[in-house]
Amino acid sequence: MTKRTILLLAGDGIGPETVEEVKKIIAWMNEALGAGFELDEGLVGGAAYDAHGAAISEEDMAKAMAADAVLFGAVGGPKWDDVPYEARPEAGLLRLRKDMELFANLRPAICYPALAASSSLKQEVVEGLDILIVRELTGGVYFGEPKEVIDLGNGQKRAIDTQIYDTFEIERISSVAFELARTRSNKVCSMEKRNVMKSGVLWNEVVSQTHAADYQDVELTHMLADAGGMQLVRWPKQFDVIVTDNLFGDMLSDVAAMLTGSLGMLPSASLGAHDPKTGKRKAMYEPVHGSAPDIAGTGAANPIAMIASFAMCLRYSFNMTKEADMIEAAIAAALDSGLRTDDIMAEDCVRVSTIEMGDAILAELGKSAA
Ligand code: IPM
Numbered sequence: 001m002t003k004r005t006i007l008l009l010a011g012d013g014i015g016p017e018t019v020e021e022v023k024k025i026i027a028w029m030n031e032a033l034g035a036g037f038e039l040d041e042g043l044v045g046g047a048a049y050d051a052h053g054a055a056i057s058e059e060d061m062a063k064a065m066a067a068d069a070v071l072f073g074a075v076g077g078p079k080w081d082d083v084p085y086e087a088r089p090e091a092g093l094l095r096l097r098k099d100m101e102l103f104a105n106l107r108p109a110i111c112y113p114a115l116a117a118s119s120s121l122k123q124e125v126v127e128g129l130d131i132l133i134v135r136e137l138t139g140g141v142y143f144g145e146p147k148e149v150i151d152l153g154n155g156q157k158r159a160i161d162t163q164i165y166d167t168f169e170i171e172r173i174s175s176v177a178f179e180l181a182r183t184r185s186n187k188v189c190s191m192e193k194r195n196v197m198k199s200g201v202l203w204n205e206v207v208s209q210t211h212a213a214d215y216q217d218v219e220l221t222h223m224l225a226d227a228g229g230m231q232l233v234r235w236p237k238q239f240d241v242i243v244t245d246n247l248f249g250d251m252l253s254d255v256a257a258m259l260t261g262s263l264g265m266l267p268s269a270s271l272g273a274h275d276p277k278t279g280k281r282k283a284m285y286e287p288v289h290g291s292a293p294d295i296a297g298t299g300a301a302n303p304i305a306m307i308a309s310f311a312m313c314l315r316y317s318f319n320m321t322k323e324a325d326m327i328e329a330a331i332a333a334a335l336d337s338g339l340r341t342d343d344i345m346a347e348d349c350v351r352v353s354t355i356e357m358g359d360a361i362l363a364e365l366g367k368s369a370a
C-alpha cells in the first residue's frame with residue numbers, strides 16, 4: 001500500500017474544529033478506499049506560542065518539511081494580540097510558506113449553484129463563477145528587507161516595508177498561471193500597478209516575456225490591480241486565471257472569496273517547485289478564511305473550505321483526481337440537500353453545525369463509493 005504522509009497543523013480558533021471534520025474523511029478514505037494516509041499533528045500560531053513561545057517549533061517545522069503535504073487550519077486571535085511581533089501567530093504561517101518555498105498560491109473562487117443567492121452580488125453576476133487566483137506567496141512586500149520601524153529621534157518614527165521582485169520569481173509564478181490556464185479556459189489576466197510601482201513595471205514585462213517565450217497559445221491580458229478589483233465585483237465571469245503578487249493577491253482573493261457567498265467556502269493550495277529528482281513538490285493546503293475567534297467553539301464554523309482544501313491536496317499532492325472529484329461532488333450534494341452552516345444560511349434551508357455538515361459530506365461520500 002502506498003504510504004502518504006500528511007501533517008495536520010490545526011492552529012487556533014475554528015482551525016481545530018474544521019480540521020476535525022477532515023480527519024473523519026481521511027479515516028473513511030483509509031478504511032473504505034485503502035488510501036494509506038498517515039497523519040501526524042503539530043502546533044502552529046497561538047497554540048504553538050502557548051506551548052513553545054514561538055509561532056511554530058523547530059520540530060514541527062522539520063515535520064512540515066518532511067511531510068508529503070501539510071493541512072493547515074487557521075491562526076490568530078485576540079488572546080495573542082500583545083505577543084512579540086516575531087512570535088505573533090501569523091509568523092508561523094509565513095515561516096512555513098517561506099521555508100518550504102511555497103511560491104505558488106492557488107485560490108479558486110467557485111460559486112456552487114446552491115449558493116448563488118447568498119452572494120452579496122446579484123445572482124446573475126456570480127452564478128456559474130469559476131475563477132482561479134494565482135498569488136505569488138514567498139516574495140514582495142511580505143518578505144522584502146528592510147522591514148522595520150525606525151525612531152527618527154525627533155518624536156517621529158518611520159515605518160518601512162520593501163516590495164521586491166526578481167525576474168525568476170515572476171517567471172515561475174506566471175508559468176504556473178499559464179500552465180493552469182491550459183487546463184481551464186486558457187485565459188490569464190496579470191494584475192500589478194505599473195503606473196506607480198517599479199516592481200509593477202518589471203512584473204508586467206516578465207509576464208509578457210514568459211508568455212511570448214512559451215505560452216502564446218494562452219490568451220494574456222494585463223490590468224492595473226485597482227481596476228482589477230473593480231472588475232472582480234463588476235463582472236467576475238470575464239476572468240479565468242488571475243496572476244498577481246503577494247499583497248494584491250491577498251486582497252483580491254478576499255474579494256473573490258466573497259463573490260462565492262462566503263469566505264467559509266474557499267480552499268487554497270500553496271505549492272513549491274517540483275523536485276527534479278523525485279518529481280515531488282512541497283505543499284500546504286489551507287482555507288482562505290481565518291481563525292474566526294468570535295465563533296470558535298460555537299459549532300457555527302463552516303468546515304467546507306477546510307474539506308475542499310483537502311480535496312485540493314488529493315489533486316495536487318497525491319494525483320488522486322477521482323477522489324478529489326468525489327469530495328467536491330459530496331460538498332455540492334450536501335449543499336443541494338439544503339444543509340447550511342450559519343455563514344451561508346438562507347430561506348427554506350436547514351441550519352446545521354460544523355459537525356453535522358462534516359457528517360453530511362461524509363454520508364454523501366459513502367453513497368458515492370457504494
Ligand atoms: C491569507 C492571510 C495571511 C496573509 C495572513 C494570516 C498572514 O490573510 O492567507 O490570505 O496575509 O497572507
Ligand code: MG
Pocket residue numbers: 250251254
Ligand atoms: Mg488574506
